[in-house]
Amino acid sequence: MEEHGEDSQDDNSYESGDGDDKPQNRTKQKKKDHHSQGRRPSKHLQQNHELCGESSQSPGFNWQANFSTMASRLRFLLFNPLMSDVTFIVGVQKERIPAHKFILSISSSVFEAMFYSLLANRSKEIELPDVEPVAFKNLLRFIYLDQASVGPENVMTTLYTAKKYSIPNLEKHCVEFLECNLCGDNAFLLLSQARLFDESKLILNCLDVIDKKTQDSLNSDGFLEIDYDTLQYVLKRDTLRIREVRLYEAVIKWADAECARRSLDVDVDNRRQVLKNTINLIRYPLMSIEEFAAGPAQSGLLSDSQVVRLFLYYTLNPKPNTEFSDTPRCCMTGRECIISRFLEVDTRWGYNGTSDRIRFQVDRGIFLAGLGLYGSIHGSQEYDVSIQIVHTHSTNVVGFNKTKFSCDGSNQPFRVMFKEPVEIIPNTSYIAIATLKGNDSFYGTKGLKKICLQCSKGERVTFQFSYASGNNNGTSVEDGQIPEFIFYI
CATH class of the missing domain: 3.30.710.10 (Potassium Channel Kv1.1; Chain A)
Structure with a gap:
């Protein structure tokens, strides 16, 4: 000085x-x-x-x-x-x-x-x-x-x-100074302060970190300390990169912390009192029926009629309307990346109700948006399909969708997307599962065990594939279904 x-x-x-x-x-x-x-x-x-x-x-x-x-x-x-x-x-x-x-x-x-x-x-x-x-x-x-x-x-x-x-x-x-030190651990704390001081640029930077590192941000102590308006503000966003059931669990933790701040007993009535209408901002249609049944359906936070309508949504097709949004949270930014694991395509691959499965892991965090699947060798056809991503060691389903897709008879893979992008943790084993109902299809051969892809902005991602034990309809590293993985960095 x-x-x-x-x-x-x-x-x-x-x-x-x-x-x-x-x-x-x-x-x-x-x-x-x-x-x-x-x-x-x-x-x-x-x-x-x-x-x-x-x-x-x-x-x-x-x-x-x-x-x-x-x-x-x-x-x-x-x-x-x-x-x-x-x-x-x-x-x-x-x-x-x-x-x-x-x-x-x-x-x-x-x-x-x-x-x-x-x-x-x-x-x-x-x-x-x-x-x-x-x-x-x-x-x-x-x-x-x-x-x-x-x-x-x-x-x-x-x-x-x-x-x-x-x-x-x-x-x-x-x-x-705050922007230079912004991270997942303090993003919610700084967001509350930025909103208080009306610092628009800092608000946007905090939200960007929360979008990209949603799980880390929700795990921080700062999330439990945010005010009600900030909680509501974040829950309305379409860009959070997290499974809806995990977001629901974080909101319940916030409610418990808010009850403690108000010296209230942690029970259903007081949780409902502190959450008010934010409980309706959870997008229950994005959960699997198992996730909904194990958590929100038994929480007492939803009315009986809301629970019944959601169970009907899960089980009926076409889906009935609900009061809850079914828009996927994660509207990815940046360039979409696709890896193809087969060098050649052949015929024919049959389906008898058994799932095709392949095990994989990546060397950096990605968000898996969907899978590419082969279609019919008999011209234009429609398939009923269910796709899943399962965490190998815990067997938890971390990504899911049940839908239909149409193919035109070509041997090019057809896109089937998850309800919301699935966060894939680096160096962690997952199993990709596709269950198809329809005619015989094309299949891939001369599969690669390891694929390194150069993405936009110089990022590199390496996929490694291995055999998924159990009944997998014959799909392996060398041959079978699930030729493509569609993802974002």
Whole structure:
């Protein structure tokens, strides 16, 4: 913080004199001591001015001459009672911080109105109980020196203070710090603060992180602490990359945390009280019937009629309308990627109710949007099909859809998409399953065990395939169905 260069010699002289104490030089030494009263204080004294905001020693006559620039003079005056015409009593700690009205007013319209308007505050002491001392010192440091000591522990209080006193460049500095340190663990916490301070750019950046790292963000302590409006705001989004049942489970945890904050018992009635209408923002049609039956159907948060209508939705075809959205959450951005695991196509592959299955894993996180499947060798046909992604070790179904697809008789794969993109964790084993009902189809041969694909923006993804044990209708690494995987990074 100090400027040393040109003043270092004067400092040494001020503290130690000539270093020559012979009798014949004592008169000369006294003269020097007399003149030295007009010099600036030592570095140690200046540091006390800045760190403590006060000094018991006078700076002496003509102290200005000891600083070659305006910046160095302002640095000397920062937190210094010298020439100060206002003292702020800051925070619950009531810390006294001296300042200079003119310097503050040329940097802030709020301070200008406070000190120089018709309704100006004439008091020499002003209390600021809602401002943290560290944040207010950051504000003064920025006004006097164009510097700020912003860190994780004080950035939000500094941002609040900068907004209160209309210092836009300090606001920008705080927001940039937050953006540089934004991650899944703190995205919800910062989103709440950004909405409070109406920082539109920071809000968008927080939402982008929440979209891309939804599970990490929901697992953070910050999610449990968000306010009701922020919860509702996020649940309305179409771009969350997470299975709906996991989102539902996170919302229930938030409700339990909110009950605890309100000193309420954690029961069905109080959960419903704190969640209000947000429970209807969960997209139950995106769950499997098993997920719905095991969780929401038994929660007591939905009415009996809502539960019945949802069970009808799962079991009837065509699907009846429900009051809940069935729009997939994850509207992927970026370029779609497809890997093809066979080098050649052959005929014929039959179906007798048995599922085709292939085991796979990837070396980086992706979102699997769908599978490519071979169609009929007998011209245009329609297939009933069910596709699933199963976590190998837990046997949990992490992606699912039951639908129809039409083929035109060509040997090109036909796309069948999941209800919502499936998050695939790197270096984790999954099984892709397709159950088709229809005529004999084409099938692939000369399959590849390992495929490395160069995607957009230079990303590389490596798929590794292996045999899925059990009844798999003959599909293996070398031959069979499920020729394509459709995904996004």
